Amino acid sequence: MQALVAKVMDKRLIDLLDLWRAAGPIADPSARFSAHADHLLVIDIDTAGNRYTHYGRAFVRHFGADLAGCVIDRLPADILPADRRGMLDFDYAYARRVRRPLWRSYTAMFDNGAQEETWQRLVLPAGGDRLVVGAYPVMVRHHEDPGAELLRMVLDRVPVVLNDDDGIDDLALSLRAFCDHQIHLAELEWRATRDSLTGIANRAHFHHLAGMELDHARRMGRPFTVLALDLDHFKRINDRWGHATGDTALRAFVTACRQALREGDILGRIGGEEFAIALPGTGGEGARLIAERLRQQVEQVVLRTESGETCAMTVSIGVVSWTERAPASVSPDDIAAMLNRADTALYRAKDGGRNRVEVAPEE
Incomplete structure (x- = not known):
């Protein structure tokens, strides 16, 4: 097994493992592993949780943020998605418990989603509450040696525990447990990015998705529009027919939006009866027409309450667009700023009598 590990493990990780096995306690990981500093994480456990006390520059480049000093458990989902958080939590807890190196391979999108890469990772206990x-x-x-190829395939699916002779001691998960674990992670990711009532993107996930589309629009010189939407007199629905009817109204509103929108448009719930929509590749009159079509679609919704009464809905919409003609002073990389401008247009629609579409003037 030792020979198979040597064939499959990246040579840089073999060197890191040799340094880890060197005699003596690891008082200063940065000094012991200085040759690997850019590709190294040091994690200390304090009262707040797992904290990065060293965060290599390679990770800053690939993930777009320096997380040194941050508590891993408190990182938002747009920085550390639920699936990756679950994988890290498992690996770190397991390595601390067995006090042995944990080795795995994983494939993910890096450089802010620009490219897919495969990485090998080695988790090493460093004494006390440190990894x-x-x-x-x-x-x-792919390896010609069948044993090495099998190890490579296993490594892509489950973490491997190494023994004192740099051979394989055990698998950290059975393949059945791995499948159950992946299903659980998928459920966690869905819950972390979705609004529980309507199933559409929550506020943080909307900002993340819309931000990527806006960045793409800027690089490609394409138009981009954000809509801010607010259901008119929604409080009256809750007060008259109860929150259950209000929840039904919100779900019906989302269904109407989906019928009026295109496949690539992004719909998110910002909070309460407030929603936002991103329209990639659309600006100007095209965006206004989509907003008007959406307003008409919602106007046609009729709900029947438990008491047999009918309940109608209308929506007010604010529209703000970015185009390649925007002056340099306009920052196209801030979805929050665009939403603020769309909100201003939305409130003009409210003041103008509701059930209206208002377009923000170009800056």
Whole structure:
């Protein structure tokens, strides 16, 4: 098994493992593993949770943020998605418990989603409540040795525990447990990014998705529009027929929006009866027509309450667009700023009598 590990493990991780096995306690991980500093994480457990006390520059480049000093458990979902958080939580807890190196391979989108890469990661107990983690991008290559190829395939699915002789001691998960674990992570990711009532993107996830589309629009010189929407007199529905009817109204509103929108448009619930929509590749008159079509679609919704009464809905919409003609002073990379401008147009629609579409003037 030792020979198979040597064939499959990245040479840089082999060097890191040799340094870890060197005699003596690891008082200063940055000094012991200085050759790997850019690809190294040091994690200390304090009263707040798992905290990065060293965050290598390679991770800053690939993930777009320096998380040194941050508590992992408190990172927002747009920085650390639920699936990755679950994987890290499992690996770190397991390595601390067994006090042995944990080795795995994983494939994900890096460089802010620009490219897919495969990395190998080694989690090393460093005494007390400290872990040292090294990770490097690797070229995926198939091995002629059937044993090495099998190990590579297993490594892509479950973490491997190494023994004192650098051989394989155990699998951290059975394959059945791995499948159950992946299903659980998928459920966690869905809950972290979705509004529980309507199933559409929650506020944070909307900002994340819309932000990526806005950045793409800027790079490609394409128009981009954000709509701010607010259901008119929604409080009256809750007060008259109860919150259950209000929830039904919100779900019916989302259904109407989906019928009026295109496949690539992004719908999110910002809070309460407030919603937002991103329209990639659309600006000007095209965006206004979509907003008007959506307003008419909602106007046609009729709900029947438990008492047999009918309940109608209308929506007010504010529209703000960015185009390649925007002056340099306009920052196209801030969805929050665009939503603020769309909200201003939305309130003009409210003041103008509701059930209206108002377009923000170009800056």
